[in-house]
Amino acid sequence: MADGGTAATASDATPAPGPDDRTGDRTRASVTAIDQARFRAILGRFATGVVAITGVDPATDRPTGLAANAFTSVSLDPPLVAFCVAHTSSTWPKLRAAPTVCVNILSDRQEHVCRQLAARGADKFDGLTWDGAPGGSPVIDGAIAWIECAVEQEHVAGDHMIIVARVLELDRHHDGAPLIFYRGGYGGFAG
C-alpha cells in the first residue's frame, strides 16, 4: 500500500472526522495553512536546472518562450517529458499554438537568457541568436542540450498546468555546465 499500512476492513475502518474531531481538524489545518512563502522556502531547497521552453508563435511568426525549472523526464517508451506552467502565463498560449516546442537546457552562462525569458511582456528573443530544430522550434545558442516536443496532454493542477509532451528529436548542443536554480538564486555545478 502506498501509505505503508494494512488494508482497513468495514469493522476497523476509521470514520471520517467530524467537526469536533481534533485530529481531523489539525490535519486539515496543516494542509490548508501552509503559506506561500514557506512553501517556496522549503521547495526552494530542491536544486533544479533551468530550461527555456521556446516556440514560434504562429500568429506573429516570431520566436517566444519562457523560463521554467519545473521540468522532468517522464517516460522512455514512449519518450515523454513534462513541465508545469502557471495559468497566468501570457506566453504559454502562444507556445501551445505552435506545432512544436523546444526545451532548451540552459548553461551557467545563460542566466541573462533565463531572466529575459522570465520577463513578462518583454521581447523574449531580443539579442538572442537561435537555429531551428527539425520541427522549427528555436534552439538557443549556448544551450547545453535541446529537446523538441509536441504537446500531448495538459492536466490542470491547482494554479498550474502539467504539460506532458512527446519527444520528437533531441541532441546535445554546446559543451558547458548547467545553470542551477537553488533557494531563489543562480549557480553552477561544481561536481
Ligand SMILES: Cc1cc2nc3c(=O)[nH]c(=O)nc-3n(C[C@H](O)[C@H](O)[C@H](O)COP(=O)(O)O)c2cc1C
Ligand atoms: C528560475 C525560474 C524558473 C521558473 N520556472 C517556472 C515554471 O516552472 N513554470 C512557470 O509557469 N513559470 C516559471 N517561471 C516564470 C516564467 O519564466 C515567466 O516569468 C512567466 O511565465 C511569466 O511570463 P509570461 O507571461 O511571458 O509567460 C520561472 C522563472 C524563473 C526565473
